[in-house]
Amino acid sequence: MSSLKTGLNALLTPEESVLVLIDHQPFQFANLNSHEPTMIVNNVVGLAKTAKAFGVPVILTTVVAARGGKIIKGIQDVFPNNEVIDRTFINTWQDEKVVTAGKATKRKKLVLASLWTEMCVAMPAIQAQGEGFEVYVVTDASGGVSPEAHDMAVRRMVQAGIVPISSASGFHRVLATKPVSSETSKAERWSRWRPWFYLGLVAHSVFWLSERA
Helix, strand or coil: CCCCCCCHHHCCCCCCEEEEEECCCHHHHHCCCCCCHHHHHHHHHHHHHHHHHCCCCEEEEEECHHHHCCCCHHHHHHCCCCCEEEECCCCHHHCHHHHHHHHHCCCCEEEEEEECHHHHHHHHHHHHHHCCCEEEEEHHHCECCCHHHHHHHHHHHHHCCCEEECHHHHHHHHHHHCCCCCCCCHHHHHHHHHHHHHHHHHHHHHHHHHHHC
16 A cells, blocks of 8 residues: 555655755754764765755754854855755744745655754754645754654654654655656766766775774
């Protein structure tokens, strides 16, 4: 039996998706205890680069940047010309500018990553899901104040119908569903997109290992 969560239409495609990166700021990282911070940086920057490579619209947002700091440099470097929407609402989906930007893309698959999972991911994810969006949360580009807080937030979102994915599985879904002409073989399709895939993985693996050295 098919549903919104199964079948080909459940897979992420660049043409249907919009990525929202929420509150990857120094203050948030300082209180991140569910994951190693360098792993989150690695994954979210890789996610940003993949979105840019495939032409996925990206919305960047911070909360009270004057106190919490600007969005991390790795994301700024990928999108130097993108406006970063600074909010006062903790719930991103209560901010009119963010919601307007999301709706303006006319895309219904909302991909979220944020610090922290239990607040800044869960709140907008559950609200947007209830307003008709198909919401996906990149759990390894998000994190909470404790492992339990992160895990409980993910479980709560799953109960609301939200789909958890990892940064790597997100890459795979995009690659698997990228449209090609009928005369293009699977091998040719993989050959076309393979450099972007491996470039992201290799570059960020090197970064991660260098941080641990």
